[in-house]
Amino acid sequence: MQSGATGRTTDFGYRPDIDGLRAVAVLAVVLYHAGVAGMPGGFVGVDVFFVISGYVIARGLMREARGGGIAIAAFYARRIRRILPALVATLLLASVAAYWILLPPQLEDYARSAVAASLSWSNIYFWRSSGYFDAASLYRPLLHTWSLSVEEQFYLLLPVSLLVAVRLQLRPLWLPFAVIAALSLGLSVYAGRAAPTANFYLLPTRAWELLVGTLLAMAPRPGLGALPPAAREALGLAGLAGILAPVLFYSEATPFPGLGALPPCLGAAVLIRLGEARAEAGRDAAATRLLAAAPLVAVGLISYSVYLVHWPLIVLSRIVLMRDVSAPETAAIVAATLALGALSYRFVERPFRRPHAPAPSPSRPQRLRPVFAAGFAATLAMAGLGWVAAASGGLPARFPEFRVRPVPGTETWNHRTCFLFADQTWQAWDQAACTRTAGKAGLVLLWGDSFAAHYVPGLIRHANRLPGNLVQYTAAGCRPTLGFASHVVPHCHAFNENALALIRRLGIRDVVLAARWGAQRDRAVPQDLRETVAQVAALGARVHVIGQSPEFPLDPAFLAYRQRHDPPSVAGRWRPVTDPRVNDALRAALPGGTTVIDPFPALCDAATCPYALGDTFLYADSGHFGSAGAALAVERFVEAGLFGRPRSTAMAP
Template sequence: MGLRPGARSMRSNPNGQPILTGYQPDIDGLRAVAVLAVILYHAGLVWIPGGFVGVDVFFVISGYVITRGLLREAAGGGIGLAAFYARRIRRILPALTATLAVTSLAAWWILLPPQFEDYAGSAAASALSVANLYFWRASGYFDAAALYRPLLHTWSLSVEEQFYLVLPVSLLLALRLRLRPLLWPFALAALLSLGLSLYAGRAAPTANFYLLPTRAWELLAGTLLAMAPPARTMPAPALRRIAGLAGLALILAPSLLYTEATPFPGAGALPPCLGTALLIRLGEGQGPRGAATRLLAAPPLVAIGLISYSAYLVHWPLIVLGRIALMRDFTTPETVAVIGATLLLAALSYRFIERPFRHPPSPARRMRPVFAGGLLATLVMAGLGWAGATSGGLPGRFPDFRLRPVAGSETWNHRTCFLFADQSWQAWDPEGCVRTRAKDGLVLLWGDSFAAHYVPGLIRHADRLPGRLVQYTAAGCRPVLGTNSHVLPHCRAFNDNALALIRRLGIRDVVLAARWGAQRDRALPERLRETVAQVMALGARIHVVGQSPEFPLDPAFLAYHQRRDPPEDAGRWRPVEGLHLNHALRAALPAGAAFVDPAAALCAGGTCPFARGETFFYADTGHLSSAGAALAVERFLEAGLFAPPRSAAALP
């Protein structure tokens, strides 16, 4: 909830302690830092791989501002729940409804039926403030599919709205029960939420990311800050400067150093949340400002902070729909243009939508029309979303589009040789996962689904393998030792067991394959090198298959867009960025380890085949079909997948 600019003053809270009223420009500066981190991260800038922590900064700010407003009301005579929710409707709903409406029109023109079906379901969930529940059930935040969901970012808005349903009632109840000191029950709730988040980080990581019970502690951190008594004395100017810079560092360091492999939220969210709380606290104080507070109060940051809500709303639909429309990643100039368009649209939204609804003339402040208008807008957007989802994505828009199944993953032996996130390595079947016969020796295929998708091809070319194929694969588990995955916590034990498996079965050849670029993990090449060295120390030969091509859309969508192209041009498309990672992986391998670059084996002229005639080589944006796996393995064998390793002297 925003605060109008004005003179700062003090008022007593229900505990008899003074509370601040008025406007803190440095809070808008913090909002700017948060929204810029998120936008730059979503735009794909590699130097800010942890920009997702901007959402956590927003959570702390929201908890603080909302609680401070409620305490101010309580000090002035009592909390009016109807008035509070009317303000929330005026603050949140107009810009959200406008964004949903414009995004839905664009999606109607751009998205093919399966894409629009998913979009429509998420639009209905966003309108009803349950988007976090929708995406929790549908995917993880860092999944490849998430890159093409235009409303994924609304999960955080739903978390906040759910918190706003609980906080005023809880605060009103605590006041009527005369609980003293007031912050203790909320501190207990924050500790319970943090403890649940730490537990869920391993037991239910996707739920941990999306759901209010495990995120509430971040919002409650702001609540506790608003309830805390003001400092009796201000720290010395030098100490204030150091504390301010430390607060900024606690936000900026995670933004620059965290990756999608960092366990998050839970303990990983503590630094940005503590840094935000520290900066807000420093901004409360009277007297000279420290450097960090002055920086955050600078007019350019304040200006971006004022439009941060609209900027957050519009940035992700622009990015996603732009990628889908272009059917490729943005170039650098296009990325700059998207960021600029985000800020421009946000400024227009703030000027012509947010401000008029947030601060209407006095006669328009009656609550009944606000509730009626909010209910109508919500029902209309939810109803339209429901209609789009239940119709199968309004297929009449593209009557000649057909989606047909593509063979591939049914050969992976799900839950036996390809383990799911809810399974431990003990579920793997040693006998059932020997996939080929009639040869001496064993070849271990170790990795994630991007290793499993080679299984049909390896079976097809079993006679050319140096031994029987043993499939050891698990969803999301890159074959790298010692790496924790907050999304898939079972991966560490799964990977550690691979060494025991190689030793126990006397495996002679090990093939490592994965979606190596799945997370922005700058330490990956070195971790792969260490893994390869440990496997080679067991006497096994190592064959690493690099990152395979991925496309911006499913092959059915690409084929539809190429339906009028000449036959010699159809069936090929430029892959998304990420294949350059193969150079770093190859360079990191120790002498004696073989490496196959799928891009070099499969692609030419900057494009890669995704189909030949009616035969699709991919089952989705990146997983090979059975036909694609057969082609890929054949090319890999020709490229020397199982050829004798070169000596160290022969390496470049």
């Protein structure tokens, strides 16, 4: 990543150790995304990049401020020359590959993300449409551009903020930035539980990481060179440990960013500051010498281009293969990433940066006009091409045999009445309309998100096997755990609280909880579910939990198209991308007396799950059951004891 990487920190002398730090960050990210074992926390490389960016950009701006003022236009012109050429080149190459590889609906989503990446809006686009660790995100070639958008949004704000602070003669200058950093960190800690996906993607909860580097550039020199050599060596080891320990020991289960991002960010800050102490100490610490080693510097110089190309290569390979890549394939992808990154750096980045051209003078704005014009034209062209591909539905003429068949099921959810959307409050729910079956004495409440609603056609089909009439209480993106809050679904908290009132008021004796339990990065889900089950049980209701159901890498239409020449014994089944251990965690957290159904043993064999039976699709998309799939699932779940006495066999019919 690190669109601010220049390879030359000219305002304070070239720092090979910073390029080495970039190399550590980009290698951690690339190897993590490539699935290399032993680096489950490699995603923290992005946070290291944020610190470096904040530091390098702020040092340049501070130098200008000391020289008499900040040339805002010249700053943005430099950003354009350094960011856009390699980004545009990557988008062009990835788009050519996507044109030949992606089926129309996939290309449509890709095109929309290309528009967002061109406009520095992709973090918001992906926040609204996915989570970083969701299975579906593994098949979105431009997902990684979220971090570029965060940086670019920061670049819009920092120079203006610094200029205002300088003009107002604030003393100390760093104080307002430190306050903003503290508020951003506090917001990130809060959002880690209340809105984990927003916490990951958005600038307000990421700004503190960039501001760590900014504050480092503003802070007075602490005189590290005067420290004893042993102390400086210990600082270097601590800085490296702050980065490498999370790379080795963090995982997708680690609450992040929030406080979890502090070690890599502070580790990067310590290493950057330690490298500054060379002039004071007369020699580098071992950590600085390590980072300045030629191999790491070489990778650091090309780190921006490497970051840009690595994810499209990985994702498009995965889509072509329709499986995870093997170890030799992974090695080939990593090698190709480094090779393409080097070519992009040599033939795209460096020429457009014009390192030997005189810097444009703020007093000669006409020199900047071609830069802004070219940047605007390139952005408009990429966004325009993306819009055309998206508006056409993914250029369907490329694959004339491909057809998206409508799969019945979602029309039974009773949208906006029993299945509420993000803009609706619980008051839009209607009890009479949402009592979906009749003829029984009691009531069964189905409570959850769309992964609860997708069972509605199956529960209606098997109404005679329910212990009461079905009452549907579902909302998009609203996990059925008390206390859950979401910026995407702002009314979810109140919706869930009202469920307890419904259970009490209607005298409901059976409550079915179902959701996409693995979708959110909030790893407190099992405990939250346990507390919710306890409160429901306290009202006298029996609780039945349906675990995470299988999800596939692609929609059934895509899988069927790719398998159209496979024998009948193989066609219609594929390896799920959902981690079944999510259900193990739910089961372990729940109290005795709770019926828990694991859909995986109920529906799948050891390796694959069915997405179709003959010509009948069981799924309406990559994760939601259609009518036929819901009927099959509910039948299997009832046979496994969904409404019977809780027993161990309920987990494996």
